[in-house]
Amino acid sequence: MVLGVSISMSAESVVEIRNLTKIYRDFWGRAKVKAVNSLSLEVKKGEIFGLLGPNGSGKTTTLKMLLGLLFPTEGEIKILGKQAHDVSKNERIGYLPEESYLYRFLNADETLDFYGRLFNMSAAVRKERKDKLIEMVGLNYARRRQLKEYSKGMTRRIGLAQALINDPELVILDEPTSGMDPLGTREVKDLILKLRDQGKTVVMCSHLLQDVQDVCDRIAILYGGELKVLGDVKDLLQSKGETQLITSKLDPAAQAEVEAVLKKHGASLHSSSSPVVNLEELFLRTIEESKARPGRRYAPGETPKV
Amino acid sequence: MPFETNHSLLNVILQWALILCVISVIGTFVGGVSSLMGGGKRGLSEFFGVISRALSDLILVSPQRIFALATLTTRESVRRKALWIGAVFLVLFMFAGWFIGDSDDTTPAKAYISFVITTIRWMLLPLAVLLSCWGLPADIKDRSLHTVVTKPVRRSEVVLGRIAGYSFVITAILLAVSVVGYAWILRVVPERSQRQLISRVPRFGGMKMLDQNGDAFAGVNVGDMYDLRRFIAGGTKELAMWQFQGLKESDFPNDQSLRLEYAFEAFRSYKGDISTQIEFSIDLVNPETNQRVRLGVQPVNEFSSEIAHDLKENQTENLILIPRSISYLDGETTKTADLFKDLVANGNLNVEIKCLDAAQYLGVSPGDLFVRMPDRSFAVGYWKTIFTTWLMLVLIITIGTTASCILKGPVATLTTFGLLILGVFLKNGLIMRLGKYYSDGGEVVGGGSVEALYRLVSGLNESTPLDESITKTVIETLDSGVYAMLYLAQYVIPDISVFDASIYLANGFDVPLATCVLPSLLITLGFFIPAYIIGYFGLQIRELEAK
């Protein structure tokens, strides 16, 4: 039993994970790796949820269990109100795998057409969506080239396009910006924000903390398959003992006056730069702490001290 | 007998359904019990969840998705250069003429036809195995299948899409090489043998042999143990009688004469006159009124065609023509009888054959005399042969795809080849032995395989009975277990020799529906359904991700 974990049953949760555990076994059924350990979390409708963690912390494993590609050793998953192994849920999900596992002998057009057919879309709808998506991911110049000729970033782009072919309600992105150039990264982040504006839910994992910080509403940090931190990005990164004042440019006299006022109230001016910690700091601190205090898990309501 | 064919067809289907039911009940039971033991009550309910999901997955498939997956499979196969096999085939044809052309005997067309069909079968068979066994494992290994199954695709649709895609590829190749093969046969078969390119339609009748007293007898054995034929003595009352059924006037339009074709053998007990053939008489008998018409006398055609040619008796077809209106001698008077009015009674007609040369013998077997219905063109038989070949390839693709749902490429290939080879051997070796085992009431000299091994090791000869002991009981139990498994195996392992219609075609016969095309169709369908179910479960309960 995991300490005090309870998930508020809100009607608008899109993903619910309870006590999820995954043990990879070898051919003989012997346990090899405990990739995910008693993970419980919830993703609400309309939010961008980020899964963070060092390499091998179980992010991809968690996402694959959500999709029914892997079977949980223990625990329960509800996704869009359905079981993970229910294929009908996939009608409303878009998934971008860690590496784009696509058919390399198809070109971009054929790829999107193929996945469109799997959703039983009519030819007209397929054509419309495929034109729009290829345009969106900026592959118009290469739409008739076979994917085996694509560069890594181009493959990621077409992967992203296939994830959105069905106009999904829930988009699951495994490291969406990996391999993308800065411009592409920017575009992907804009796209993710746009998806949220359209009322979609996004679950993503990434190593690029800046990306996560830029787009995610809530994050979870995994380490060794265990949940270490969970919460709103704003809350997590807000520095508790400080107040930030941003004013128009003050001349030195005015600044001295302000400082005097602060002194009068027993406060001092620490710095005039941004007081918001960046995610990198939080991330590193969490990992450090997890190493120092193995077994400690996230408890609901807690906000890490930064 | 059409009724009997239907009857046994029904039997076959019932037997198939029974076997399928038994296996599914056993499967469900074993699955249920093991999940109950593994996971208790929850395990059991999960198990039934899996079963009910399977039912809906297997039935509620989307044609459009299957089509998309099939198209993808086709593209993939084309990319894997599967079509090159067609080119190899063409090259073979270009050179084959050199080797076959010279081996001329009385039936040169036979060699060409057999060559084409055999080549098609044995080139496309491995292609079908390789295509179907490697595609899906590669798809899983490249993880491209993972992206597919995150779309609303049922695993059953993956299986069907694969089978459909490979079948499409194989069909295209088969069509191409068959057209080429057909044209090649027409071109290379020498002018004088072109008439062998035909599909004769035989109507066989039951045969019985009557001795001097008119009692049924088994015929004379002239000592050739490999010969199916039994002999009747010439110049006596011994006769062979064929009873033909289902002869309808409408089958012979435009006053066509009814043709009997024969292939008798002569056995000379002394040399006699070597420049004339041994002859037999043909009597037509109405089985109801016993009206009898002596049709005439015919030579056996015992010499090879060259000798016959020298004797200016170059009779190339052993045909007896029966006109609609037959003139015959009754004593001194010439009478006429109408074939269908006077002789055929309710479609039944008896034909009696007697050997005329005293002290010589005429060899007959049931298939030696048949009514030759109006011929069909060679193309009919050819494309029927191609059709049964196609059914065989689809069966192989089905088995290969199923194997590849569970096993990795190389293992699936070995399994599929193994099954096919086993199937061929089963038919000839095992079933006969099993038949003997059961007809002897389980008593075989030297016992079953385990007993034979025991005898080998302990140095017992095969006729010494084993001592009554626990050892004997154990050995016999094991042996009957082995036999039971083999008995089951003969139903579970397909016999692809059934699909080979070239024996009919090469000998100038039409491919019979009831004994070749229909069984092939049933075997393919019969395997398709269980293979589909097994393939589905293979993919469904497998974590595609974990390698």
Ligand SMILES: Nc1ncnc2c1ncn2[C@@H]1O[C@H](COP(=O)(O)OP(=O)(O)OP(=O)(O)O)[C@@H](O)[C@H]1O
């Ligand atoms: N198919 C597999 N078989 C065995 N172990 C596996 C398998 N896939 C992943 N693992 C193990 O499970 C653990 C979690 O892996 P996972 O891929 O989920 O990590 P991740 O958080 O996605 O890492 P990354 O940031 O590198 O993508 C790792 O220890 C990994 O070795």
Ligand SMILES: [Mg+2]
């Ligand atoms: Mg990963």
